[in-house]
Amino acid sequence: xxxxxxxxxxxxxxxxxxxxxxxxxxxxxxxxxxxxxxxxxxxxxxxxxxxxxxxxxxxxxxxxxxxxxxxxxxxxxxxxxxxxxxxxxxxxxxxxxxxxxxxxxxxxxxxxxx
Amino acid sequence: xxxxxxxxxxxxxxxxxxxxxxxxxxxxxxxxxxxxxxxxxxxxxxxxxxxxxxxxxxxxxxxxxxxxxxxxxxxxxxxxxxxxxxxxxxxxxxxxxxxxxxxxxxxxxxxxxxxx
Numbered sequence: 427x428x429x430x431x432x433x434x435x436x437x438x439x440x441x442x443x444x445x446x447x448x449x450x451x452x453x454x455x456x457x458x459x460x461x462x463x464x465x466x467x468x469x470x471x472x473x474x475x476x477x478x479x480x481x482x483x484x485x486x487x488x489x490x491x492x493x494x495x496x497x498x499x500x501x502x503x504x505x506x507x508x509x510x511x512x513x514x515x516x517x518x519x520x521x522x523x524x525x526x527x528x529x530x531x532x533x534x535x536x537x538x539x540x
Numbered sequence: 541x542x543x544x545x546x547x548x549x550x551x552x553x554x555x556x557x558x559x560x561x562x563x564x565x566x567x568x569x570x571x572x573x574x575x576x577x578x579x580x581x582x583x584x585x586x587x588x589x590x591x592x593x594x595x596x597x598x599x600x601x602x603x604x605x606x607x608x609x610x611x612x613x614x615x616x617x618x619x620x621x622x623x624x625x626x627x628x629x630x631x632x633x634x635x636x637x638x639x640x641x642x643x644x645x646x647x648x649x650x651x652x653x654x655x656x
Contacts, residue, residue, distance in 0.1 A: 432582075458643060469544075469631055469647035470583065515582060519643050525588055525596035526643050527573070532582040 428453040428520040432531025440539050445506050447534045449516035450498040458519035459499045460528070461490060465512045473514075474501070506538045542567070544634050544648035545614075552654045559619040559626070561651045565634030572615040573633045573645060574600075574607060583631065589615060622655045629653075 429452040439445050451459075457478035462470035476483045476490045476499065483490050487506075492499040503510055513535050517528040545564040553559050565572050571590055575583040585599040589609040600607065604622075609615040619626055629652050633645040 460644070462647070469546075469649045472644065472646065475644070523596070525598075527585055527588060527596065528643065528645060529585070530575075530583045 427522060428456060428518055428529040430516060430518050430529050430531045432516050432534060434534060435532065436535045436537070438537045438539060439506055441506060441508060443506055445503045445510070445536055445538075447501045447514055447516070447536070448498060449500070449518075449531050450496075451518040451529075452497065453518065453520050454494075454497065456518040456520050459490070459492060460517050460519075461488075461501050462515045462517065462530075463512045464515065464533075470515060503536075506536075508538050508540050511536055511538045544632055544646055546632050546648035546651050548651060549649060550652050550654070552656065553622045554656050555623055556621050559622050559653055561617040561619075561630050561632075561653070562614040563617070563632030563634075563648060564614045565632075566646055569634035569636055569646075571595075571635045571637060572609050573635070574615075574617050575631045575633065577629045577631060577650075579628075586617075619653075622653075624655050627653055627655045 432449045460475035463473045464470045474488050474490050476492050487504050489502045513533045515533050516531040547562050573588050574586040577583050587600045587607045588596040592611050604620045606618045629650045631647050631650045633647045635645045
């Protein structure tokens with residue numbers, strides 16, 4: 427089945443710097459990759475996603491890149507702000523036995539130092 | 541347009557009791573997913589349901605756990621005879637009918653279950 431690995435597990439950056447989180451997946455048939463942000467005590471929030479027919483997608487300060495050949499995708503946050511501090515999860519969409527499901531990475535705790 | 545609703549937000553049970561967690565999907569969504577999150581860990585898939593139908597329960601323990609999504613009313617995740625290891629945050633997500641190419645899931649705020 428699909429397996430998603432996420433690195434790093436923790437990331438500390440200075441306010442204004444960029445942050446990059448990387449994920450790899452194992453199922454070459456996966457074709458949809460969302461990213462979620464989870465703040466303390468809250469549910470995960472979808473912040474950006476990418477489908478396999480594009481290599482990059484950008485939304486203001488966040489961007490996601492996808493390399494299907496290497497089976498990895500990354501989240502880039504530029505000009506980080508303290509409110510970006512949260513846990514970020516990547517996920518890969520997989521179809522298995524008529525079931526659609528998201529397989530999540532283990533999460534990255536991002537701390538933006540003011 | 542209300543998002544995914546879950547209740548209760550916090551639930552305390554003693555060992556051996558039953559826990560019932562409820563999830564109301566977003567308006568227009570007919571698919572519900574349940575996930576479990578242990579402290580400092582990621583989200584683990586438990587079960588995927590459509591109205592009156594369990595599509596995939598491969599992530600749910602075979603004993604003590606059950607889920608349903610009736611024609612009317614919320615989806616229910618039921619844990620019988622809870623043990624301390626069941627303490628976790630349980631998240632529900634909903635989506636429109638899934639397509640083969642993508643599946644946008646929107647999460648509720650979660651129910652934090654504590655077993656004493």
